[in-house]
Amino acid sequence: MKKHILVVPGDGIGAEVTTIGKQVLEAIAQKFGHEFTYDEALIGHVAIEATGSPLPDETLTKMRAADAILFGAVGHPKYDNDPTAKVRPEQGLLQMRKELGLYANLRPIKLFDELLDASSIKPEILRGADILFFRELTGDVYFGKRERLDEGNTAYDTMIYSKYEVERIVRKAFEAARTRNKRLCSVDKANVLESSRLWREVVQAIAPEYADVQVEHQFIDAAAMLLIKDPKRFDVVVTGNLFGDILTDEASQIAGSMGMLASASVGDNTGVYEPIHGSAHDITGKGVANPLASVLSVALMLDISFGLKAEAEAVVSAVDAVLKAGYRTRDIASPTTQPEYVLGTDAMGQQILQLLQA
Numbered sequence: 001m002k003k004h005i006l007v008v009p010g011d012g013i014g015a016e017v018t019t020i021g022k023q024v025l026e027a028i029a030q031k032f033g034h035e036f037t038y039d040e041a042l043i044g045h046v047a048i049e050a051t052g053s054p055l056p057d058e059t060l061t062k063m064r065a066a067d068a069i070l071f072g073a074v075g076h077p078k079y080d081n082d083p084t085a086k087v088r089p090e091q092g093l094l095q096m097r098k099e100l101g102l103y104a105n106l107r108p109i110k111l112f113d114e115l116l117d118a119s120s121i122k123p124e125i126l127r128g129a130d131i132l133f134f135r136e137l138t139g140d141v142y143f144g145k146r147e148r149l150d151e152g153n154t155a156y157d158t159m160i161y162s163k164y165e166v167e168r169i170v171r172k173a174f175e176a177a178r179t180r181n182k183r184l185c186s187v188d189k190a191n192v193l194e195s196s197r198l199w200r201e202v203v204q205a206i207a208p209e210y211a212d213v214q215v216e217h218q219f220i221d222a223a224a225m226l227l228i229k230d231p232k233r234f235d236v237v238v239t240g241n242l243f244g245d246i247l248t249d250e251a252s253q254i255a256g257s258m259g260m261l262a263s264a265s266v267g268d269n270t271g272v273y274e275p276i277h278g279s280a281h282d283i284t285g286k287g288v289a290n291p292l293a294s295v296l297s298v299a300l301m302l303d304i305s306f307g308l309k310a311e312a313e314a315v316v317s318a319v320d321a322v323l324k325a326g327y328r329t330r331d332i333a334s335p336t337t338q339p340e341y342v343l344g345t346d347a348m349g350q351q352i353l354q355l356l357q358a
């Protein structure tokens with residue numbers, strides 16, 4: 001199979017982890033006889049520095065031409081600490097999602113058994129947890145009207161959803177639930193928010209078409225609590241952009257670390273595959289970032305965008321085998337991990353590559 005992949009490393013540890021992700025893609029191409037070609041483009045802080053724009057036209061053009069995009073992260077402390085900055089790295093990410101129509105963000109919470117003790121949650125609560133989040137990605141308060149009033153002393157953002165936006169993500173979630181344990185939890189705040197009442201109405205209207213799927217509704221506050229109390233009660237979760245952002249960072253603690261969670265952003269065109277984590281400037285340049293979220297994002301790309309199931313499975317198996325062999329990056333190491341088994345970003349990447357090249 002011939003495919004053209006655009007690598008967009010972005011900022012901070014984005015570059016460190018996508019380097020490993022790209023090597024894994026190439027190892028898969030060699031092993032299975034595919035021809036992958038690659039290009040690179042700028043986004044975020046590095047793009048602002050080079051061009052003044054967080055999403056240069058050249059990047060967008062390359063994105064539209066690619067079969068899939070391997071994305072790192074955006075963000076820089078300079079902007080995090082300056083709320084007045086008008087141009088921000090995150091604008092590049094949001095504009096990319098909107099321009100490419102990436103309305104569905106799939107965030108699988110895959111718990112590798114070997115990492116049961118990496119979490120701060122008790123192993124007996126965690127064992128067997130397996131959740132697939134569908135986070136709506138191009139609507140909500142992220143894209144609603146916002147403004148400063150009253151000479152800058154008052155500000156508002158608008159949480160807004162239209163019926164068609166809710167319908168298309170909810171249908172995707174129902175379809176996925178059908179292929180899994182046939183349970184769907186829709187998360188909203190319908191006891192307070194009008195946009196959530198529309199959300200709930202749409203889910204209720206679609207549910208009869210998927211009579212084989214058991215549906216429940218939870219409010220966001222209760223869902224956040226239940227996720228930690230009893231993660232196994234969830235199968236597929238569907239929710240809006242903001243609630244999904246927050247719940248999945250929380251859910252990363254089920255998998256052991258932010259460094260373990262991959263994601264796929266899909267819509268009508270090119271898919272974007274990226275870790276859920278950010279640019280992590282607290283560890284940038286130290287060579288300790290966990291590259292497995294990027295590696296697992298590659299598995300999602302192979303599966304979802306290219307339909308290469310065996311190849312995707314080979315990547316996930318390699319991650320599983322390396323963890324079974326006892327290797328850990330710092331974020332998933334436990335107090336009992338022997339120091340020689342605590343690897344940096346590149347060494348962890350090498351372990352995965354060795355298995356794929358064997």
Ligand code: NAD
Pocket residue numbers: 013017072073074075076077080090093258259260274275276277278279280281282283288289290291293331
């Ligand atoms: P973050 O995800 O960058 O980091 C949160 C914590 O998790 C940090 O302690 C970090 O060291 C740790 N962490 C994250 N990824 C890791 C990995 N692969 N291995 C080991 N540890 C890891 O979130 P933050 O600190 O809130 O945000 C930093 C910047 O990233 C901000 O500018 C934010 O806007 C941006 N951000 C971007 C994205 C994205 O590009 N998709 C996502 C989240 C945050």
Ligand code: IPM
Pocket residue numbers: 074075090093094245276278
């Ligand atoms: C994510 C990030 C982004 C989001 C930020 C950086 C805009 O947190 O991809 O989860 O909130 O969507």
Ligand code: MN
Pocket residue numbers: 245246249276
């Ligand atoms: Mn986030």
